[in-house]
Structures are given as C-alpha cells and as structure tokens.
Amino acid sequence: MATPPSASAFADILRSEGVTVVEVGNWETHNRNSKGPWGPVHGVMIHHTVTRGTATTVQIVRDGYSSLPGPLCHGMIAKDGTVHLVGYGRANHAGLGDPDVLAAIIAEKTPPTDNAATVDGNRHFYGFECENLGDGKDPWPKEQIDAIVRVITALCRHHDWSARSALRHLDWQPGKVDPRGPGMDWDHVLASVSARLGTKPPTKPAPQPSKPVVDLSKLIAAAKSNPSAAGTPVTYSGVKTVEAALVNAGYLTKSYSDGHYGKATIDAYAKWQRHLGYTGSAADGIPGRASLERLGDKYGFKVVS
Structure with missing residues (x-):
C-alpha cells in the first residue's frame, strides 16, 4: 500500500529527479475527490492526449470535456519535456480495469484483495498525459521520452517501487492504444527507469487486460x-x-x-x-x-x- 504524498511534496519529488515542472493554477486542490477515494496508489500510468499544441493540451487536460470533467491527469508532459501539473488527487484518466493487471502492478508479495470484476484505476494510479496526436505517426521527441522516464523514476523511487509499477493505458484497458508512435519504445522506457533506479529491468510483461x-x-x-x-x-x-x-x-x-x-x-x-x-x-x-x-x-x- 502506498499513500500519495502532499501536493507540494509531489512537485518536489518530480523536481528532485530533474523534471522541469510548471504549476498550473490551483492544481494542488483541483481534483475529483468528491466522486470517490484517492489512494492507495500502486503505479504510474502513461497516456497520449490525441491533441496538438501545448497550451491547448494543457487546457484540455485541466478542464476536461462536458462528458468527462477534468482534471484528466495529474501532469501533462509536453513535447519539450516540460511537465505541467494540472491536478492532484482523483483524476479522470484511467477508468475501470482488470484486477489481474492491478495484481501484476502491485508488488507480488502484496496480492490484491479486490475480487470484483473491475478495479477503479482513477483511485489507484498517478496519471500523466503526453502531448501527442496518437495517430501512430506523430513522433515522440527525446526530451519528452526523457521526461517520462524521470517522472516514472521519481515516483518509483519515492514509493520504493520497481519499473514494473509503470504501465501504459493500453496495459490497463483493452482497446486502448496509447501511448504509441515513432520514438515510443516502452521496453526502452522501462529499462531506462530501471537504470536510474539501479535495478534490473522487468523481464516479464504485465498480463493483457481481458477483452470487453x-x-x-x-x-x-x-x-x-x-x-x-x-x-x-x-x-x-x-x-x-x-x-x-x-x-x-x-x-x-x-x-x-x-x-x-x-x-x-x-x-x-x-x-x-x-x-x-x-x-x-x-x-x-x-x-x-x-x-x-x-x-x-x-x-x-x-x-x-
């Protein structure tokens, strides 16, 4: 079980790993906590936004849509590697997922106790949206990949997690494809996180979520x-x-x-x-x-x- 740190500590944890952080408005108190609990947290989930332009993307992930209110993540990782913090607490980013996948993300010595058919990912994961069109063609710059590695490393280091506590949206929900595109090599991301943590990279993939x-x-x-x-x-x-x-x-x-x-x-x-x-x-x-x-x-x- 991992308790999320305070908002200010969260920002400091990212900065301590060399992440360039921009704090957007009232991000520390902008959340969906009125709709359900936040924590314990078990991992870090990476998404792509299906948008173009940093300013527009920041606004979308902060405010959301009429059908999906924001925040849609905790931080948005821009093309240049800057991480824009837009919310802290419960965020509309992960949705319901497979309990077997959660069991693989949690340390193996801590088996899951939730035997329901679905698990609330908005409660259990940090979420980072990344500026990318998601069409499989929009490239992922090195600066952005480096920021993703540093964000994951920072939170894994704080919670004493391994790189296996990082996952993609596609690892959580069937039918999702994010993140994808030229320059996004997830095995390389996990290996880079492991290198920064001084541990061996994961050798086994997380189980695939069951098909709806x-x-x-x-x-x-x-x-x-x-x-x-x-x-x-x-x-x-x-x-x-x-x-x-x-x-x-x-x-x-x-x-x-x-x-x-x-x-x-x-x-x-x-x-x-x-x-x-x-x-x-x-x-x-x-x-x-x-x-x-x-x-x-x-x-x-x-x-x-």
Missing part, C-alpha cells in the same frame, strides 16, 4: 435510438467500448466519446464502414456484425449476439 464484450443487438438498439429518432434514446454500456475504438481509429473526437450513440458516433461508425469498403445504406453508421467484428479484432473487444 459488446452485444450487437443492444448496440444496434442504441444506435437506432439516436437523437433524430422518435422516442427515448436507448443506453448501453458497450457504446463506450465502441466509441473508444472509433477514437483510436481516428474517426471520433475524444470529446464525443460519452456513451451515447448519437449523431457524432453514427457519423464516425459510417466512416469506419466506408473504410472497409461499404457504400450506400451499408455505410449508414448502424453497426453490422462483420464491420463490428473487424473493429473489435483491431481494438480489443469481443462481439456477441
């Missing part, structure tokens, strides 16, 4: 009850899984990934269908089994029904 299941019939019902249709919109939790995949595919803006199969999601899914070669009424944004299975195969979910 999307019920095709429920998804179609939700899609057909979009705002332009009559009646009450149908809600279904699997919509968020599909929307996350569409964000990763580059067809849906992250701010519209809200669990509601509205016009933005329909348009995004139609683009995916056209990408697969469908035309006309076959590319109307309403999922079919073949197109949904192709999306699931690529972004980590299983289709049933």
Whole structure:
C-alpha cells in the first residue's frame, strides 16, 4: 500500500529527479475527490492526449470535456519535456480495469484483495498525459521520452517501487492504444527507469487486460435510438467500448466519446464502414456484425449476439 504524498511534496519529488515542472493554477486542490477515494496508489500510468499544441493540451487536460470533467491527469508532459501539473488527487484518466493487471502492478508479495470484476484505476494510479496526436505517426521527441522516464523514476523511487509499477493505458484497458508512435519504445522506457533506479529491468510483461464484450443487438438498439429518432434514446454500456475504438481509429473526437450513440458516433461508425469498403445504406453508421467484428479484432473487444 502506498499513500500519495502532499501536493507540494509531489512537485518536489518530480523536481528532485530533474523534471522541469510548471504549476498550473490551483492544481494542488483541483481534483475529483468528491466522486470517490484517492489512494492507495500502486503505479504510474502513461497516456497520449490525441491533441496538438501545448497550451491547448494543457487546457484540455485541466478542464476536461462536458462528458468527462477534468482534471484528466495529474501532469501533462509536453513535447519539450516540460511537465505541467494540472491536478492532484482523483483524476479522470484511467477508468475501470482488470484486477489481474492491478495484481501484476502491485508488488507480488502484496496480492490484491479486490475480487470484483473491475478495479477503479482513477483511485489507484498517478496519471500523466503526453502531448501527442496518437495517430501512430506523430513522433515522440527525446526530451519528452526523457521526461517520462524521470517522472516514472521519481515516483518509483519515492514509493520504493520497481519499473514494473509503470504501465501504459493500453496495459490497463483493452482497446486502448496509447501511448504509441515513432520514438515510443516502452521496453526502452522501462529499462531506462530501471537504470536510474539501479535495478534490473522487468523481464516479464504485465498480463493483457481481458477483452470487453459488446452485444450487437443492444448496440444496434442504441444506435437506432439516436437523437433524430422518435422516442427515448436507448443506453448501453458497450457504446463506450465502441466509441473508444472509433477514437483510436481516428474517426471520433475524444470529446464525443460519452456513451451515447448519437449523431457524432453514427457519423464516425459510417466512416469506419466506408473504410472497409461499404457504400450506400451499408455505410449508414448502424453497426453490422462483420464491420463490428473487424473493429473489435483491431481494438480489443469481443462481439456477441
């Protein structure tokens, strides 16, 4: 079990590892603690932002979206390696994840006691968003990678963790691809953290998170009850899984990934269908089994029904 340090100590811990820190507004008290507990912490999670421009990115991760209020992380690591602290405490960055993955992040001598199907990552991880388009083409400068290594090292050193306590968003939730792109070599990051800590790098990867299941019939019902249709919109939790995949595919803006199969999601899914070669009424944004299975195969979910 690890108790998060005070906000001021957190900033000092990062600076002590050579991190250039910028404190943004009231970051020390900007959090989501009213929505749930913060801590104990078990690791450091790294994300990419799917945005361009440092100032814009800082504002987004601090304030969030209408469907996902900020802060969306504790710090944003810019292209030049500067770490902008935007919040401290509970942050909307990790979401629910696989308890087996958490068990692998926690020291093996401390097995997890939570046997629920999902674990609240917002409670248990420090989160750092990194300025990157997330399209697999936007490069990761050396300065940014060095800052990621130093941030992870600083918190691992403070809590007496190994490099295995660092993880990517894709290690926590299936369907996620962040962080990715030229210059992002996760094995190199972990080896560099281990070198700074004076320990051996991890030899075994963390277990892959279990795939979520999307019920095709429920998804179609939700899609057909979009705002332009009559009646009450149908809600279904699997919509968020599909929307996350569409964000990763580059067809849906992250701010519209809200669990509601509205016009933005329909348009995004139609683009995916056209990408697969469908035309006309076959590319109307309403999922079919073949197109949904192709999306699931690529972004980590299983289709049933």
